[in-house]
Amino acid sequence: MAVNQGWDAARFQPLLAPGEGICRTCHDVEVEVSGDSIMGTKSGNHKGSACLTTQRFVVGVKNPRGPVQSISMPFYCLQGIEVKQPIFGANYLTGYMRSDTNGGWNGRCQFKMYFNSGGAIEFAMDFMRLLRAVPPNPPPYEHVVAHAVPVAQPVAQPAQPYPSAPPAEYQDESKGGTQPAASAYYQPSNPHTMYVPAQQATAPPADPDAPPSYYDATKKQQ
Template sequence: MSLNTAHINGGVLIHNGECILVFSDKVTIEWLESTNDPAFKGTKKGRIYLTTHRMIFNSSSNDDKMLSFSFPFVTLSNVEIEQPVFGANFIKGMVVAQQNGNWQGRQTFKLTFKHGGAIEFGQAMLKAASLARRNGQNAPPPYVPSMGQSYPAPPPAYAPPPNGYYGWVPPSNVFPDHPPQNSVYMSDAPPPYPGINQQQGVTPNTPGAFAKAAEAAQSAYYDPNQPQMAYVPPPAYYENPPTYDEATKKSQ
């Protein structure tokens, strides 16, 4: 996880080949561990992005000490979807710092969706993390800043392909909004950690890689000889959401 590395020009900065799956601009985030770092103090309001590789929080205040916060899936643990009797549903979990990521240690976060959608966002995040972890990386890599130029991201970065990934389609019915135009920027560097659209032998560093990922997803969904690629429906609303460890556990 890295601090203040995923924002630029009032928007979000993503990697070359990264795609935004879900977007919401009505969330708050709280940090529950005691710390002297002012960036982790207080309740923060802003936008949340779920991408093919991570979660990204961007603050709505330009004066905040935490303008952005990046949560690569490989840095997360103990993530759960909480449904209190009173109050809004929220997502709670732990994140560990990446080397060179502008902070150290680990923190527990609480992500609240004041206008609803916590369950659906949490299920989507768990599903994306499970798909990404098939690449086998467990430890977060050191953060490496992009040394190249940044530029407005091409349209495929704003939303997943219509057929989703491996037959799984993010909940666009609950989160129909896309980030505002000219608010998503892309660096020249590809992601340093696995994502759900990373295929063996294919580096998603060009817009055409999105089409390849979508094509591979369709093939995997319809191929009965590859059961590991089968679509797994998300839990029904009345079922208890899975924990992060359960959702990311590899099948034997």
């Protein structure tokens, strides 16, 4: 058994090792841990959700401020697993477990996992099937460590400067310029920016086929 390992408390889900998969999840469970070798904050009752995987079962504790956030039990650490169906009270799974390598404690203890909302029989059937498939000398289970995911920072976009006014040589010819103000030019500091002056409104050309105006018609009659 390992304490506070192989569990993502932020997402409230197990951290799976390579090749590991989830077989069954059961909510509203309560794990009671007792024994002389597991005294202190790790003993007692812990409420949360249980996940049965292909290599272990892990209980995530719904108490973000408690000292125990999760209890992970690889199959090779378990012995004497039984299902109890009392006349009064919820069905529960019981057995013994020993400490795992670097599991946060040393020794052997007893556990009882109560299924307050049902599901004990189905959970136990899958559990027994997986236990029978455990090899005699399995390799130690490597708990996955949760790493903080860096938050992407927004990239500051460079400010696009407004195009400056055209230089003096592009001003109106009446002021000594060498090019009419209506011409466009590219800004030397930013060749991708083109300065286009506003077009001045001009009178449309006279239509030779248009009828004479009232002034011209009356003037000819006089």
